[in-house]
Amino acid sequence: MSNNSPLDAGTLRRRLANGDTTVGTFVGMASSTAAEVCAAAGSDWILLDLEHGAGSEDALRDSILAAVAYGVPTVVRVESGERIRIGRVLDQGAAGVMVPRLDKPDQVVDAITHLAYPPRGDRGVATYNRSCRWGMDRSVLLAEEQTSLGVIQIETLAALDAVDEIAAQDGVDVLFVGPLDLSFALGVPLQFDSPVFTTALGRVLEAAHRHGKTAGILAANAALAGGYVELGFRFVAVGSDSTLLAAALTDAFATARPEQDQKRTSS
DSSP states (O other): OOOOOOOOHHHHHHHHTTOOOOEEEEOOOOOOOOOOOHHTEEEEEEEEEEESSSOOTHHHHHHHHHTTTTTEEEEEEOOOHHHHHHHHHHTOOOOEEEEEEOOSSSHHHHHHHTOTTTTOOOOOOOSSSGGGGHHHHGGGGOOSOOSSEEEEEEEEHHHTTTTHHHHHHHHEEEEEOOHHHHHHHOTTTTOOOOOHHHHHHHHHHHHHHHTTTTEEESSSHHHHHHHHHHTTTTTEEEEEEHOOOOOOHHHHHHHHHHHHHHHHHHH
């Protein structure tokens, strides 16, 4: 990419390949202002969520620019691994894509193929979009390596069983644990300290280490995030815009009216 481009141009992917630990947050409120606040607060990246978030692809246009104004790249969780879904997100200037609900290595291979232009992949070739700076910078079309970060979620028993094969695929950069889905799949819903769950985390970490990839996970709060970093996770999300806002407001309201809350609790 040109030096005049605000786009990531593979920087986040290279950071993770070099072993950097990065911390970000999910953005699901479909608000470019929320995305900007998360970026301004010091995220290494933000992750716009189109699977469970409130918005559609329309939310990408302004949110990506709001984050990149602070030098923060945007990864997008798409609804599915379809070629059109991944291609549209990348054309908008996303630094990478997270793909949920893939159970088998062949499904992963199909999805990852959509991240790269021919001959390495089958991403549609067009220049009148943000990723090519509206036709003024076509270097991304001829890049010698994949620049888009490929994040594959490990959130089902089938994906966990195949985690080593998934990690071995070229183009898979991050194995990302979906803790809620995985805990339910393992039969220990919400029990993140269960030996069954922690053993599963170990399997993901081992697969990532064996194949030179990054392990990632979503943490509900900063304390959990720090623990995951100590375990070896290097792509760690701390909550989301909505959950962090709700937690901060809940704490603020309780602090502002402690006597009232005590009376309500005792009644």
